[in-house]
Amino acid sequence: MRLVLFIAIVVLGGTAGDIAVSHAMKQIGEVHPLRPSVIARVLGRAFRTGWMWIGIALMAVGFFSLLALLSWADVSVVVPATALSYVAGALGAKFLLHEEVAPVRWAGVLLVCLGVALISVS
């Protein structure tokens, strides 16, 4: 049960963190041209964006939960189980963003779920 809870935090923290950081970067706009001076200026702006810090905080929560998990669980269980982020991604795309999710993608999601079920009983 503890395993399930922490995997859920790792997956949801990581995914929500990605979304927040992506949102922050979209607010800033495309990095162009890809020169060091431009990158430095964009980074400066990124760290003054609220969503960036929310993203970083969420990713930190995910990372420390991963470390906590690894303090007792096998890495050959934990890392494959984090593939559930693809399941979260597909469900989020379908039900939050109302995107079309291709049947092949659902087949992949199903395989990931079956795989995680198998490793969680092993």
Added chain:
Amino acid sequence: MSARPLHKKTYALLASMVFFSSLGNVLLSRGMKQIGEIRDFSPAALATVFVKVFTNGSIWLGILSLLVFFVSYLLLLSWADFSYVQPASAIGYALVAVLGYFVLGEFVSMTRWTGVLFICAGVALVGGTEPRTGF
């Protein structure tokens, strides 16, 4: 640029990505096993764990390894499509189990290997809908 060097560079970076992400997680795992199971989640106990984590050599090597992974990933994404990179990197889920078995001596049962293979296939399918990167 001719197709050949790009082709080689793509494979080299993919290999680097898969290898260093798996190695990174295995090293983090070794470090956390050295620190010991976290049972007490009180702020004081977590502060002690925090200090142990950031003074552990394996953890730092793991973080370094994950940084190498991240740089390879970013470089690769600068020319390869995500829909090509993501399914190809699915093999990392198998590599982490292999490394767990050989480096950390984890017992990986037949059921677990089967689960890992299902996950690799599933992740490859999820991302592999439209691989477009020419190479």
